[in-house]
Amino acid sequence: MSLEQFKNRNVGTQNYVKLDLDHTPTSGWCQFKQVVKRTFKPELFVGLWVTLREMINALFRGKMHTTQYPFEKLPISPRYRAIHDMLRLLESGHYRCIGCGLCEKICIANCITMETRYDENQRKEVSEYTINFGRCIFCGYCAEVCPELAIVHGQRYETASEQRASFSLFEDMLTPIDQLNLQQEYQGFGAVSPNADENIKKTPLAY
Amino acid sequence: MMSSKVINLTIDGKSCSGNAGDTILEVARKNGIYIPTMCYLTKTLPIASCRICSVKVEGVDGFILSCQEKAVDGAIIKTNDSELYQERQNIMKLYNVNHPLECGVCDQSGECDLQNKTMEFGLDGQTFTAQDMPRPVQNWGYVSYDPSLCIMCEKCVRVSTEITGDEALKVKFGGYSSTIENVKQEANYATLGEAAAVCPVGALVDTKFKYSTNAWELTKIPSSCPHCGVAHDVTYEVKNGKIYRTSNQAEFTTMCSASRYGFDFANEGVTKDEDAFKLAVEKFKSAKSIVFAKEISNEEAFMFQMLKEKMGVKLISPEARAYQKFMRAYSSITGKLLNSGTLEQLSKSQAIMVLGTRINDDAPLVKFHINMASKWHRARVAYLHPIVDNNIKNIVTQYISYAVGNEEAVTSSLVSYLLKDVDGIDIDVDLDAISSEDLELLRKSHIKKVGFSLVVSSDLYAHPQAQNIAKMIALVEKHTDINVVVIPPAGNAMGVSLICDLDDEVESPSIGYNAKGDFTLSSFGGGDLDVPALNQQEGTLTSMTKRVVPMNVAVEYGGYVLNDIMNALGFSAEYTIDYTKMLPNDKGFRAVEFDDLPDHFDMQGIEHRGYMLEEVEVKADGVVEKLGNNEKLNGAVVYNCNPQEHFSALTAQSKNLTSEASLVGSEAFAQEQGLADGDTVCYTIDGIKFERVFKIDTSMKGAVALNPTFDMGLSSALLSSYRFSQVDLKKVGS
Numbered sequence: 043m044s045l046e047q048f049k050n051r052n053v054g055t056q057n058y059v060k061l062d063l064d065h066t067p068t069s070g071w072c073q074f075k076q077v078v079k080r081t082f083k084p085e086l087f088v089g090l091w092v093t094l095r096e097m098i099n100a101l102f103r104g105k106m107h108t109t110q111y112p113f114e115k116l117p118i119s120p121r122y123r124a125i126h127d128m129l130r131l132l133e134s135g136h137y138r139c140i141g142c143g144l145c146e147k148i149c150i151a152n153c154i155t156m157e158t159r160y161d162e163n164q165r166k167e168v169s170e171y172t173i174n175f176g177r178c179i180f181c182g183y184c185a186e187v188c189p190e191l192a193i194v195h196g197q198r199y200e201t202a203s204e205q206r207a208s209f210s211l212f213e214d215m216l217t218p219i220d221q222l223n224l225q226q227e228y229q230g231f232g233a234v235s236p237n238a239d240e241n242i243k244k245t246p247l248a249y
Numbered sequence: 250m251m252s253s254k255v256i257n258l259t260i261d262g263k264s265c266s267g268n269a270g271d272t273i274l275e276v277a278r279k280n281g282i283y284i285p286t287m288c289y290l291t292k293t294l295p296i297a298s299c300r301i302c303s304v305k306v307e308g309v310d311g312f313i314l315s316c317q318e319k320a321v322d323g324a325i326i327k328t329n330d331s332e333l334y335q336e337r338q339n340i341m342k343l344y345n346v347n348h349p350l351e352c353g354v355c356d357q358s359g360e361c362d363l364q365n366k367t368m369e370f371g372l373d374g375q376t377f378t379a380q381d382m383p384r385p386v387q388n389w390g391y392v393s394y395d396p397s398l399c400i401m402c403e404k405c406v407r408v409s410t411e412i413t414g415d416e417a418l419k420v421k422f423g424g425y426s427s428t429i430e431n432v433k434q435e436a437n438y439a440t441l442g443e444a445a446a447v448c449p450v451g452a453l454v455d456t457k458f459k460y461s462t463n464a465w466e467l468t469k470i471p472s473s474c475p476h477c478g479v480a481h482d483v484t485y486e487v488k489n490g491k492i493y494r495t496s497n498q499a500e501f502t503t504m505c506s507a508s509r510y511g512f513d514f515a516n517e518g519v520t521k522d523e524d525a526f527k528l529a530v531e532k533f534k535s536a537k538s539i540v541f542a543k544e545i546s547n548e549e550a551f552m553f554q555m556l557k558e559k560m561g562v563k564l565i566s567p568e569a570r571a572y573q574k575f576m577r578a579y580s581s582i583t584g585k586l587l588n589s590g591t592l593e594q595l596s597k598s599q600a601i602m603v604l605g606t607r608i609n610d611d612a613p614l615v616k617f618h619i620n621m622a623s624k625w626h627r628a629r630v631a632y633l634h635p636i637v638d639n640n641i642k643n644i645v646t647q648y649i650s651y652a653v654g655n656e657e658a659v660t661s662s663l664v665s666y667l668l669k670d671v672d673g674i675d676i677d678v679d680l681d682a683i684s685s686e687d688l689e690l691l692r693k694s695h696i697k698k699v700g701f702s703l704v705v706s707s708d709l710y711a712h713p714q715a716q717n718i719a720k721m722i723a724l725v726e727k728h729t730d731i732n733v734v735v736i737p738p739a740g741n742a743m744g745v746s747l748i749c750d751l752d753d754e755v756e757s758p759s760i761g762y763n764a765k766g767d768f769t770l771s772s773f774g775g776g777d778l779d780v781p782a783l784n785q786q787e788g789t790l791t792s793m794t795k796r797v798v799p800m801n802v803a804v805e806y807g808g809y810v811l812n813d814i815m816n817a818l819g820f821s822a823e824y825t826i827d828y829t830k831m832l833p834n835d836k837g838f839r840a841v842e843f844d845d846l847p848d849h850f851d852m853q854g855i856e857h858r859g860y861m862l863e864e865v866e867v868k869a870d871g872v873v874e875k876l877g878n879n880e881k882l883n884g885a886v887v888y889n890c891n892p893q894e895h896f897s898a899l900t901a902q903s904k905n906l907t908s909e910a911s912l913v914g915s916e917a918f919a920q921e922q923g924l925a926d927g928d929t930v931c932y933t934i935d936g937i938k939f940e941r942v943f944k945i946d947t948s949m950k951g952a953v954a955l956n957p958t959f960d961m962g963l964s965s966a967l968l969s970s971y972r973f974s975q976v977d978l979k980k981v982g983s
Contacts, residue, residue: 140351140353140354141354141460142353142354142463143462143463143466144353147463147466157461158460158461158462159460159461160393160456160459160460160461161460164386164388164393165460166354166460167460189353190353
């Protein structure tokens with residue numbers, strides 16, 4: 043290539059294609075028009091196709107993959123040690139705790155306090171029972187030592203509260219009497235989670 | 250006493266020695282050989298209801314109960330083999346028939362004999378059955394009884410009968426349905442706490458304590474009783490800074506009801522109030538006298554004595570002062586600082602005379618010993634007092650009533666009777682004081698009796714003629730082998746009287762220590778400066794058994810103590826107990842560090858608590874004088890007397906004790922004074938104003954009313970006069 047070509051500054055005679063560009067917007071209105079014109083083009087939907095497909099599957103075909111927390115919660119393992127539950131006797135509705143004090147004694151964080159007394163029915167009554175959840179390390183010894191399966195670890199793992207006292211009293215941990223039929227029996231140590239079957243998958247050995 | 254001939258026998262191949270009269274079990278225990286027992290209680294006679302202690306004696310068929318069989322010289326005994334093991338295992342199985350499996354909530358769990366022995370005999374199954382029956386729990390007031398837990402060992406019945414003498418508990422026989430019953434339920438005796446203390450299972454427990462905590466969680470703090478004057482062993486059982494109950498070595502010793510239940514008198518929530526402390530130090534510097542209650546430790550009393558020596562303050566403690574004067578007169582005859590009578594001797598006596606005390610209320614532990622003598626040796630008990638006491642009619646064989654104020658004449662008459670065989674004694678005798686019939690009856694009851702005891706107490710101390718009475722009684726100790734027991738007033742009056750040089754008159758400005766003064770230090774609250782109560786400080790007490798015993802801290806105390814004031818006044822001791830070794834040697838105290846004081850009982854039940862006061866010789870230059878004239882008391886006469894479970898303002902602090910303080914009189918008293926049941930009256934004794942509800946007790950006789958003083962708070966320590974006083978009763982209100 044010789045230098046002549048470059049030295050030829052006669053634009054009109056060469057093989058240029060003129061682009062059909064809009065005029066650079068000069069006013070605000072023109073700028074707006076340009077944005078709208080550029081945004082709404084069918085190509086958008088080409089790009090969003092996968093997303094739209096999954097959305098339709100999730101919304102209309104029942105193929106949702108996300109858990110709608112906090113409206114929906116995943117089942118947790120019965121081995122999980124969350125806030126304690128105090129269970130009731132199914133027959134009488136009376137709380138199971140007999141006030142033996144073993145949980146208080148075994149507690150290594152020293153967070154359980156209980157007081158008992160001789161009540162009008164000449165039985166041992168639990169007059170005070172509190173767990174200081176600021177100190178509780180959720181070790182599970184209390185549930186393990188309980189001879190009556192009265193104190194167990196429940197499923198309530200959301201321990202955010204305005205004040206600790208709101209879930210540390212005996213009455214708060216006790217199964218509400220009107221929900222006695224919903225009381226979950228303690229499965230025992232080593233129990234598998236309720237959705238354990240679903241969680242079984244083939245070992246990925248595709249190679 | 251029984252001559253102790255030594256016998257030798259072989260137990261399990263080991264040659265053992267014991268005294269003639271010992272049972273096989275006693276010999277075995279002395280020689281460190283273990284024989285299991287369930288119903289055996291050292292302090293009572295053998296009960297022999299459990300048969301666990303069976304042993305084999307060579308040459309004798311069948312099993313022998315080692316608890317009640319006397320050991321014979323040369324016997325060869327086997328305490329354990331497979332046959333005996335089988336027998337014991339079967340007994341334990343029978344005990345466990347239908348025994349509720351509620352150890353988790355049972356109060357006795359962790360210190361239960363049934364649990365221990367069930368484990369010991371390896372019971373892994375039950376071969377016996379019986380149909381169970383409904384057996385409701387019974388609430389008897391201070392104690393409650395669960396028949397389904399009861400194993401019918403009868404320990405409680407024996408304690409109630411042989412030791413405390415309330416005789417409330419009886420066995421209701423009926424095979425499998427046998428139970429213990431409380432035949433005096435409405436009386437609600439606090440002494441049933443002693444029966445509950447020996448229960449091997451959780452059948453008989455203190456109602457207040459029941460189900461409040463687990464026994465095995467309590468920290469045991471050994472101490473001594475500050476209430477009753479015997480300073481017997483008390484163990485405070487504490488959890489989280491709170492006393493849940495008290496216990497004792499129930500196998501060997503017995504507690505007064507005040508200690509059993511009245512342990513909640515601590516001065517709690519006190520912090521160091523510097524201004525009050527500075528003021529107190531100022532007040533001490535300018536004080537002319539210190540008034541104090543007799544419920545203080547030896548060390549505190551010693552501090553006051555040092556203050557007296559350094560600053561010349563007067564020390565006032567009226568009851569201890571009266572006792573001190575009495576004992577000085579007493580020892581001026583005997584030549585010994587203290588009387589030599591013992592409670593142990595008292596419980597072995599066959600004839601007992603009680604003079605000048607309402608013994609059941611004043612000194613329950615002494616009454617227990619009299620009861621033991623009555624039950625074990627069928628002792629004849631003569632009770633000389635103006636007021637008949639219905640609570641002890643089961644042990645008293647002869648009441649000798651005398652006029653109020655006539656103690657001196659009565660003493661002279663009794664002493665001359667007791668000294669009738671001794672030559673060369675010539676005392677002025679009022680022959681009319683005790684009627685000749687009474688004396689004749691007394692003489693008859695003493696025929697063929699050996700082991701005499703004379704018990705005297707506080708009616709005599711504040712009597713105008715107290716010194717002469719003391720000298721006459723001292724003659725009995727000096728010239729006969731009669732066991733003379735002089736009961737000091739309750740609290741630590743004995744320690745105070747030995748350590749302090751007490752004075753009679755208060756001089757202003759005064760400091761009150763648990764008593765009312767111009768500036769008051771109080772452990773009851775309401776004083777100008779708080780001081781710790783007796784279960785919040787270390788120190789020693791002097792017991793009427795002449796023992797110096799340690800007290801330990803059961804409840805934390807955050808304020809100033811007397812030692813801080815002493816240090817501010819120029820003394821220097823890091824702790825109060827630094828004074829323990831400095832207690833006066835010339836009064837029998839020994840130079841022992843507080844931390845070196847022993848505090849336990851050995852396997853035979855021999856007490857190793859603190860040390861015994863040494864015997865001190867004094868000059869015997871006293872002379873018995875002529876009888877004085879006594880004033881006749883007319884009109885309304887009241888007798889200062891606390892109920893059995895109360896002694897002082899200290900016990901009044903307790904919420905566990907029932908503490909209704911009312912003036913109690915007979916129907917005759919009510920009629921004479923124109924009072925009706927429930928009237929409120931007011932009167933004054935020693936300048937202390939009383940306002941009380943009057944109650945009629947139909948079982949009482951005579952024209953003297955009983956006036957409790959324990960609830961008078963800081964004032965109750967100020968009562969100083971003769972216990973009988975003539976008062977001007979004024980009705981309050983309508």
